[in-house]
Amino acid sequence: MSTNLPANFDAFFQEIARSLGAEAVNRSEETLIRYGENTMPGGDRRPAGVVYPGSTAEVQTVVRAANTHRVPLYPVSTGNNIGLGSRSASTAGQVILDLGRRMNRILEINDRLAYAVVEPGVTYQAMYDELVRRGNQLMLDVTSGPPQGGMIGNSLDKGAGYTPYFDHFGFSCGMEVVLGNGELLRTGDGSLDADTLVNWHTSKYSFGPILDGLFTQSNFGVVTRMGLWLMPRPPAVQSFHFTFPDDDDLAEVIELCRPLKLSNFVPTLFRVANDLYLTASEGESPEARSGRSLSNDARKALQQKHGVGAWTVSGGFYGPNEAAIAPMIQRVRDHFGKSGKARYIDHQQAQSVPTLQVAINAFSGKPSLGELGLLKWHPGGGNIWFTPGTPMDGAVANEFQTLCRGIYERHGLDYTVMNVCGARFARGLHVITFNREDQDERQRADACYREMADAFAARGVFVGRAPLDYHALHFGQTMPGFQSACNAVKRALDPNDVIAPGRYGMA
Amino acid sequence: MQTHFTATQLQDPGIAEADTILRTCVHYGFCTNTCPTYVLTRDENESPRGRIDLIRAMLERGGVPDAKTVAHLDSCLSCLSCMTTCAVKVDYAHLIDRARVHIEQHFNRGLTDRLMRALLATVLPRPRLFLALLSAGRLAKPLAALLPGRLRVLLTMIPARITPDVLTSQVFPAEGTRRYRVALLAGCAQQALDGDINAATIRLLRRHGCEVVIAPESGCCGSLPLHMGREADAKGYARANVAAWMREQAVGLDAIIVNASGCGTTVKDYGHLLGDDDARRIAALTKDVSEFLADIGLQAGHLPAYRVAYHDPCSMQHGQKVIEQPRALLRAAGLRVVDVPERHFCCGSAGTYNLLQPAMAKQLGERKAAHIVSTDPDIIATGNIGCMTQLAHHLGRPVVHTVELFDWATGGPRPAALDSVTLREPAPEIQTDSAPAANAGFW
Incomplete structure (x- = not known):
């Protein structure tokens, strides 16, 4: 906290109960235990209570009360970012501001201009259901993570999907934010002081600075409403897949993908997944309790069982029908065929392979559960994600593979990664699953993450999204000027440091 | 999750199984998102x-569970x-079933609760008895407001329209050449509430070349007592069915067809419930009627493209993972699935849930x-049938079984439940069921 005044939790909860009703506050023992749980190595973080606002005005009431009583709030939307923090706060003793329970309304869907306006509790599944109900003319971009994840929370944490609208923050337009000082802000064209706002969710770049980015991966305010752009649903989606036998084939895969994205010939991102990323969702590691990385023999056996090689590339096309797409797929087949090592898996075949069906669902804007199975690879409830990136340069990508594979193996963990490839850059989603109840495994997972974070930073590569345990670490990796600018904004917009102190390293 | 059962406790196979299950839970919390x-x-x-x-605390402690735990379970x-x-x-x-058995064996419910549960467990599996009480209940329905809580709920949940038809054991020959021989689980409560479902199922199967057998001495699947913790009763029903169908299997049986998905989930799990090879064989032969029809292929349908809202019963989508087949068959029948x-x-039906937990069931029914x-x-x-009754109650309009539509589409009568419904002439649409048509918008 920026002042020395102690937090007065009792007075805060009394004020919230008075203003919002007693049912808006939950301090039951079970709730406090569960809201403190997460999957990270650092342990659980028991909050002081949970508050459920029902509107933007109620969020303002809560934030103002937090300022009055110096109480730290930790906003969550649906709390589904498993592996990055779940619903647990930056530190124990914060008050969870659970926006998902009551602020879960779809405020608007504009079918002609193809956008939706939502509150923080609106999930991918809820939006998908609503679009289907309205005739299935529009497609949302989804993650391959939990269908019950929140659209706003994912956008603000810089989450992404796989369709042409993959960049969730990039395809958002117009926010409503309760700042840390309790004031209300509308961004973009919503900043106009008018009763009717025509372009709030259609235009981002009208008069004045673009403030929206301030509320991604930050703790300056609470976003209570956001516009999100939607894509007209294509009548046909056809995926294509190529699998490569050897680990070092990654270099060639990246080289093959790049021109297809630079030209935008392929409209989806490429999912370039290694063997374990695809197969780990289908069962438990046969050597889960060995304390060592999976043996090469076991890895080869898994590849054989699931019909995939060391790396598998997935992409997709959209069109009016399958026949119209077929020539485009043929061009991609010809292109990958140059390699001589790629084995083609067509759309129909892929539909019967659960791990590839996940990709088809993702390209089709359909939420699905398949990838959550990754979490049971190493039983015991531990899971963190390390998300550095690589330029779309095969040699560099392969160098990073060698680096990470070595670090995983040194810590007795299984190298499990998917590179999500655009034109110039690929985000590497590295999964670490471990037994959280075993101190040795917990320590190895933690040490593995930290070693990779240091190694990549030393090579000039930063992470994207990060587990809450490592926010301070990553903020500490930034240049002094960045830190002082962030802290200055924090002081300006949240002078009493009531919004998620410590989140993203800023307090 | 760590557990702390004693070695003595773990000698009980039920506790040992519960222990194994409990240890797999790591509190990710995904379940909370979708738990009604x-x-x-x-x-x-x-x-x-x-x-x-x-459950962990209750089973570890053993003995009489506390009232709070019982209420939450x-x-x-x-x-x-x-x-x-x-x-x-x-x-x-299987964990919640084990917990319910423990509660049934160790917890002393109040008199009203005990009587209510005993009434349901005794009456619902016996269609003729249920029908008699149902008929009496319909007469008493105008007096419902005068009755205490749960009895009032019982009466209000009695459907306005019932079409009982309790089948005796018999064989219905295939139309034309016999291609398959199948046993049909005639069900218990369903027969008293809605005989149209079995009638449509039998017509449909016969039309598709099936000889349909209602096996002597088959009856209630055991689901209702099982989910009330009355495991011994459930096993009794299950053993009777296994024996009945094994006799038919000796003659030749291609499938055991179930048209109430709550029952289907239980019969498919007989292997676990009874733990013997015969039970596993029977379970492996069991198919929801939509699964079987999807396998053998529905004759070409000819219904207008009416908009059909298809409700997935939980036992179908979560219990049996039968999700696409009913939709595909409805489309094959010419209907538009929404x-x-x-x-x-x-939807809040959940077997006897809407009778035992009426407040929560009402919220869920209204939401659905x-x-x-x-x-x-x-x-x-x-x-x-449970979903049909619950939905019709909260919608105030008829709900039909999918087999009634498959039957109608392939030459059977229009479902009688739709007699009071005026169906709109389907409008020409520019989209298919799963995606816009190729001429929609830019595409």
């Missing part, structure tokens, strides 16, 4: 992982939505009804 009772209450003890913790729908969502596939179904938003959510209405359907269809 948690979503409505935000009470951790009303969530699967909260209940799992309560009683309010579980056993919809198994949590099992679909769970990343590590905790076997919640999905109901929040389809992973229970609102979602169904939002799809602007001509027809509402589902595959489980």
Whole structure:
């Protein structure tokens, strides 16, 4: 906290109960235990209570009360970012501001201009259901993570999907934010002081600075409403897949993908997944309790069982029908065929392979559960994600593979990664699953993450999204000027440091 | 999750199984997102992982469970939505069943509760007895307001329209050449409430070349007593069915057909319930009627493209994972299938749940009804008698079984339940069921 005044939790909860009703506050023992749980190595973080606002005005009431009583709030939307923090706060003793329970309304869907306006509790599944109900003319971009994840929370944490609208923050337009000082802000064209706002969710770049980015991966305010752009649903989606036998084939895969994205010939991102990323969702590691990385023999056996090689590339096309797409797929087949090592898996075949069906669902804007199975690879409830990136340069990508594979193996963990490839850059989603109840495994997972974070930073590569345990670490990796600018904004917009102190390293 | 059972406790196979299941739960919390009772209450003890913790404590402690634990476990729908969502596939179904057995054996419920449960467990599995009470109940319905809580609920839940038809054991020959020989689980409560379902099923199967057998001495599947913790009763029903169908299998049986998905989930799990080879054989032969028809192929349908809101029974989507087949068959029948938003959510029927937990069941029923209405359907269809009754009650309009539509499409009569419904002439649409048509918008 920026002042020395102690937090007065009792007075805060009394004020919230008075203003919002007693049912808006939950301090039951079970709730406090569960809201403190997460999957990270650092342990659980028991909050002081949970508050459920029902509107933007109620969020303002809560934030103002937090300022009055110096109480730290930790906003969550649906709390589904498993592996990055779940619903647990930056530190124990914060008050969870659970926006998902009551602020879960779809405020608007504009079918002609193809956008939706939502509150923080609106999930991918809820939006998908609503679009289907309205005739299935529009497609949302989804993650391959939990269908019950929140659209706003994912956008603000810089989450992404796989369709042409993959960049969730990039395809958002117009926010409503309760700042840390309790004031209300509308961004973009919503900043106009008018009763009717025509372009709030259609235009981002009208008069004045673009403030929206301030509320991604930050703790300056609470976003209570956001516009999100939607894509007209294509009548046909056809995926294509190529699998490569050897680990070092990654270099060639990246080289093959790049021109297809630079030209935008392929409209989806490429999912370039290694063997374990695809197969780990289908069962438990046969050597889960060995304390060592999976043996090469076991890895080869898994590849054989699931019909995939060391790396598998997935992409997709959209069109009016399958026949119209077929020539485009043929061009991609010809292109990958140059390699001589790629084995083609067509759309129909892929539909019967659960791990590839996940990709088809993702390209089709359909939420699905398949990838959550990754979490049971190493039983015991531990899971963190390390998300550095690589330029779309095969040699560099392969160098990073060698680096990470070595670090995983040194810590007795299984190298499990998917590179999500655009034109110039690929985000590497590295999964670490471990037994959280075993101190040795917990320590190895933690040490593995930290070693990779240091190694990549030393090579000039930063992470994207990060587990809450490592926010301070990553903020500490930034240049002094960045830190002082962030802290200055924090002081300006949240002078009493009531919004998620410590989140993203800023307090 | 760590457990602390003693070696003596673990000698009990039921406890040993519960221990194994409990250890797989790691509290990711995905289950809470899709658990109806948690979503409505935000009470951790009303969530699967909260209940799992309560079960662990109850079984570890042994003996008489506390009333709070019993209340939270009683309010579980056993919809198994949590099992679909769970990343590590905790076997919640068998865990909650074990907990219910423990409660039944150790907890002294109040007199009213005991009587109510005994009444349901005795009457519902016996269709003729149920029919007699149903008829008496219909006469008494105008007096419902004068009755105490649960009895009032019982009476108000009696459907306005019942078409009982309790089948005796018999063989219905195939039309034309016999291609398959199948046994049909005639069911218990369903026969008293809606005989049209079995009639349509039998017509449909015969039309598709099936000889249909109602096996002597087959009856209630045991699901209702099982989910009330009366495991011994459930096993008794299950053993009788296994014996009955094994006799038929000796003659030759291609499948055991179930048209009430709640029963289907239980019969498919006979291997676990009885733990013997015959039970496993029977379980492996069992198919929901829509699964079987999808396998053998539905004759070409000719219905106009009415909008059908298809409601997934939990036992179908979460219990049996039969999700696409009913939709594909409805489309093959010429109908336009519309999905109901929040389809992973229970309608509140859940066996006897809407009779034992009426307040929660009412909330869920109303929520589901609102979602169904939002799809602007001509027809509402589902595959489980419990859901049909619950939905019709909260919608105030008829709900048909999917087999009635398959039957109608392939030459059977229009479902009688739709007599009071005026179906709109289907409008020409520019889209298919799963995506816009090729001439829609830019595409």
